Structures are given as C-alpha cells and as structure tokens.
Amino acid sequence: MITVSADSTFVPPGVRDFFPPAIVGGVTKPMVLLVLSVVIILAFFLIAMRSPAIVPGRLQFAAEAVYGLGRDSIAREQIGGKDFKPYVPLIVSLFTFILVNNVFGIVPLLQFPTMAHAGFPLALLIVLYPLFHVVGIRRHGLGGYLRNQLFPAGVPKPVYLMLTPIELFLRFFMDPLALAIRVFAAMFAGHLILLVFTLGGEFLLLEASAWLKPVSVVAFAFAIAMTFLEALVQVLQAYIFALLTANYIGRALAADH
Template identity: 65%
Template sequence: MGALMLAEGGTFQPPGADSFILPPIFGGVTKPMVLVVLSAIIVAAYFVIATRNLKLVPGKGQFVAEFVYEFSRNKIAREHIGAKDFRPFVPLIFALFTFILVNNIFGIIPIIQFPTMSRIGFPLALAAVVYLVFHGVGFARHGFLGYFKHIMFPPGVPKPIYILLSPIELFQKFIAQPAALAIRVFAAMFAGHLILLVFTLGGEFLLMEAGAALKPISLVGFAFAIALTFVEALIQVLQAYIFALLTASFIGAALSEGH
C-alpha cells in the first residue's frame, strides 16, 4: 500500500507490522503481557462471581456463565471428543475458549484496542499445550507404537497407498495441524486489527491533514472502521470457537479406535 499524498502536502504512512511492536510499560513488561494476565483474571473473576450464589432462575450474569460453560461442554467437547471420553477435557476446552475470546475482544475495546493473539508467541504457546495434550492422550490410549500405527495406517485404505499416505499423516499430525492451529488465530487477529488501523488512521489523517475538498472523505474511512469493528467482533468470537473446536477434534481423533 503506497503512501497517500494530499493537497496540503502531507503524506499518509499506512500502519504495518511495526504497529504491533509496543514499547515496554516498565522493565521488560509489555502491554500484551499485561493483557494476558488481565484476561486470566477477568475470566476467573467473572465465573467465580457469576456462580457464587446459584439460583434456580438465573440472573443475566449466571445465565451467560452457564451458557458459555454448557456450550464449551456439550457443543464442543462432547460432540467432538465423544460422550465416553469428553469429561476430563471440559476444563481445557472451556479455558481455551474463554481465554482466547477475552484476548481477542481486547482488540475492539476502547483504550485497550489490542488483540493479544495478534502476537504469534501467545497462540504458539497455547498450541504447544494442545500439542502435548492430544499426543499425550494418544500415546496413553494406544501405546507408543500403537499410536504411530493409529496415525500412519488408517483402516480401509489399500496397502500400496500407505507409501504416500503414512508420511503425509505423520507430518499432518505432528507438524501441520498444531502449526495451523496457532497461525489461524494469529493471522485473523493480526489482519483484522491492521485493517481497522488503516481505516481509522486514514480517516483521522484525511480529517486533520487533507484540504477542504477531501476532508469529507474522512467520514467514509470512519464509517468503514465502525462497520468493520462489528465484523471483527464476529471473527474474534469465531476464532476462539474454532481454536477450541479443533482442539477437541484433535483430542477425539487421538483417542478414537478407528482413524
């Protein structure tokens, strides 16, 4: 994206990857680090407070807490891990969904306005946890050699096809799937935040620096920024759901008797 030259001589420098590099707040502590800790506190505090005095007819806070838990438990964990094995993994699925959701939504909250998952280190750390869990339960269920057989030799495939299929399955399970899990949420949050910055800063620049004839165009930039904020909110929720969903699917596949 080239720089935008305006009638009064100003030059618009569009935001880029350097917009995500934030100076330390103090010492080596950065804003994303603070937000990660804050998100964990928010999630824990909300669900403790909302469920402290449970009522038969729930209030709004209890209703939201119960809805999110039931959704994580039944619509994600139970459906994709299986009714037999899902219960031990409900806390993990619930924690991943709520934690990623709050960190994503930070991107559209005034003043904060930074989606933590747009820093690749955080999605990679979460993907590493998922990696250890689903391979760990796979080895525990099938044994060391049995798990590799489970991955590399899915039933119902002609034996000559295994020559091509087995290395692909091995690469997919041990490298491609966990990498894609992290990159998907990172890329969505990075791109969405960058687009919002382009329209917001572009509109501001046109309003402040453009000639009188171009200043009204700033309203278009602000209008797009507002509209895209709602789209981004939907994507933020969707990406938290997809991360939790794929985690449950990976665990279910590792535990399954068939492939």
C-alpha cells in the first residue's frame, strides 16, 4: 500500500482487478464480453454486406477494407499466392475477434480487454497449434514436414547438431507459445497502467491532502494519453497475432526454409 494521507491509503491495482466477481452463477464479465464480441462481428459483417453495391457505402467500405487487409496484406503475403485462399476466413476472423476483444479495454462501461485473461489467448493457441503442423504434414508427409522444419536446407551437416534442437524448441514450443503470451502480456500491462493512472488520479482528487489534489490533473492527463497509446497497441496486437498465424501456416506449407 502507498500511504497518501493520514485518513486513508491508496491500494494500487493488481492481478485481482483482472478477476471480477461472477455476474450470475459461474458467468464472469470476460465471458460475457467474449460472446458479445462474436455478436458484434457477425452483426457488423451481416449488416455491412446485406445489400452489397458496386459503389460501396461507408459500412460496406469498412467491411471490405477489413477483409482486404486480412486477405491481401496478411494471408496472401505470408502464405503465398497459391495457397492463401482457404485460410483467408481464419485470418480475418482472428484479426477481428482479437481486435474487438482488445478494444473493449477502452470502451466506457466495459473497460476490460478480454485478452488480458491468459486463458483466452491460450484457448486460441490450443485450436491453432494443431493447424500449424497438420497443414504441413498433409502437404509434405510427416517425414518431409519434420525434415523441412528441423533440418533447413543448405546448412552443413555438423551444424545440425546444434541447429536442430534449437529449431525443435522454436517451431514446436516457443513460437506458438509466444503467439499467445504476446497479446496477453500487452493487454494485461496496458490495462494495468490505465488503472494505475485512473484510480490514482481519482484517489488524489477525492482522498489526498489539499496540496496533492492538483497532482490528480497530471494523473488524468497521463491516463488520457495512455488511452490513445493503448488503442494503437490493441490494433497492432490483433494485426501481429493474425500476421504470425499466417506466417506459421505459410512456413509449414513451404517446401524449404
């Protein structure tokens, strides 16, 4: 605890703030937000494309822009022009799903990034991890896939003694785990920083000594600035998650590395 006045103390936010009490039964706020994100995404695309026009309106243009980003800038670039089409729905879905759940962290009244709960990114990883390897095995066979992943072409054979264990660790453990940890850590840290400045500013304004109250203005100013920065991070993390997912799929499909 940080003592600020003689009458009260400021309890800084921590991990406990990421585990709100159940709303009803075992249903918690993060669970509700997760379902809400799916409803929002479905409604957005269904409404935007209910009557598509050659000259799109603003909503149709936004939907096409999101789809184009996932298809051309992510899937096509990372997987390749010959193989990317079957994976476009997955990449677009991942990008929009993570984006909406991240943005919840700065939406008034909601103000909780769902991906700040480690269980949700890990659940995505459980679904994606088999895909990263199954697509490669189906393309090259088990032996060919393992050879491509663990024995990169053009490397002197003695180097494999050191390189192959590293490749094994990276390809089958660290790379996919980092995919989930990255978005979780960014959302957790960002939300925690916002809580520190917001709750700290509120405490200084309402509870602190008179000479400390003006400092609350600085805290609130930092909270506003960090909100804009957090919005940028939320978009980037959704993009990076989709980008790396496409990259891992493309790497599995490629003949040599």
